Amino acid sequence: MLKDITLGQYFPMNSVVHRMDARYKIVITLIYLVMLFWGQQIWSLAAGLIFTATAVFCSKIPPKMIIKSIKPIVPILIFTGLINLLMLDGGDVYWKWWVIRITEEGVQTSVFMIVRICLLIAGTSLLTYTTSPIVLTDAIESLLSPMKKLKMPVHELAMMMTIALRFIPTLIEETSKIMAAQKARGADLESGSIVQRAQALVPILIPLFVSAFRRAEELALAMECRCYHGGEGRTRLRKLQSGLRDYIALAITLLMFAGVIVLNAVLH
């Protein structure tokens, strides 16, 4: 059961969005996020909505998956909605009771906030649904590479992420083995208070850590045997390649962002 866990939430499909250069996808997502919070008009939100819907459609990801990704944050949505609704005062008063006043501005802002957060989650989930963690790591390394001049260990960070991704399934498997071994010796992991259950985890975590350290040592040795000496002079088997579709997508995003800025300036 533990073995079947998926890494990240990558949803493999053959679509335009999946085939896009991950670097462009990251940049577009970032622009999109800024745009969502920049826009103050209903039009900019509508633009965001259409943009997201189009992207989801092109990615062939079932919309159900996107809705599923929004589910965990429903409490946050309700909370932000209520705060905005009750705290903001301005415009017509729709309803009044004791100190509570529901006003035009309150309703507008709370609806805005809810839609914004939904779009934000939908957009970022789309990035992780359509890009495998390993490609994402490569893209981050490539995007951050100018930071190397500032002595930021970009290659090392990316290598750490790759190794972490590689060893997650191995360590999960190991954890279930250790758990089975401790259960066979009578360890009780499922009952008792929270404190007791936390204490029951200690005999699982200690062997897991010991073995992780041993693995790390052996892996380092194996890497040395394969001439590893950091990021200098390294080439890659798989190059990130950008093409026409990436330029078009970026151009559309930039145009939309510009539109939102203009709308903001004109209508204010």
Place this chain on the structure above:
Amino acid sequence: MESLISIRDVRFAYAAGDETEQPTEVLKGISLEIQKGELVAVLGHNGSGKSTLAKLLNAILLPTSGSVQVDGMDTTDEARLFDIRQRVGMVFQNPDNQIVATIVEEDVAFALENMGVDPDEMRERVDEALKAVKMYDFREHAPHQLSGGQKQRVAIAGIIAMRPDCIVLDEPTAMLDPQGRREVMKTIKRLNRDYGITVILITHEMDEAAQCQRVVVIDHGMVRMDDVPEKVFSKVGEMKQIGLDVPQATELIHMLREAGYPLDPEIITEEACVDALTELFSQKS
């Protein structure tokens, strides 16, 4: 034949934990010549120093005294470090702990990426290496989806992609099931036969050693025997005294010989044993 690796009077001691302790000497003067294209088994029980010897061959460890030369390059020469490591590849016991990447083909490419090989040539060498270990169809799998034997073959592919002259395998089958062992042994023998790669197989499986051309027995940091497997295993008494076994077939023949039956002591394979016994029976009857 030409010598590929020459080990001359090598001693090695691991540094002691604290100053009052004497450093423990693991290797006590080993001299060996490994020829090009050989398939050599290094036998020894736990703590005999055989893994230490393996690590000296590609400059992971440096000898305390004596010298190790790979194709004329001394392992202490830091300028040639990556040349040496590219020529003498190493495969370890646990396949899980030597696979770096999350996709099989990217792991095979790891060494080439480190060496700065051009991406187009890299593609070619990765495919070639995967085909050589018969794992090409699994090139896009994640390592955790593979069996132990398959993972070990991926690890071997990661080494042969460097096009080494020699592969050192440190108990590569110790953590595998019988099926995985057979797969890995077949792969190793094929690489030696078809690709002419020198193989140094460190093992304590007698049946694996019996399949090699030469067996070196290490005991207490010294070379005790160095001969063809038939000769080594025929010394059943000496092997037992070192704490090593002999293949089952040899053991049976040995017991029959002690009981007075005239049999060839240099039988190490099951087939040869069966033949000899059939002959013996036909003589009797």
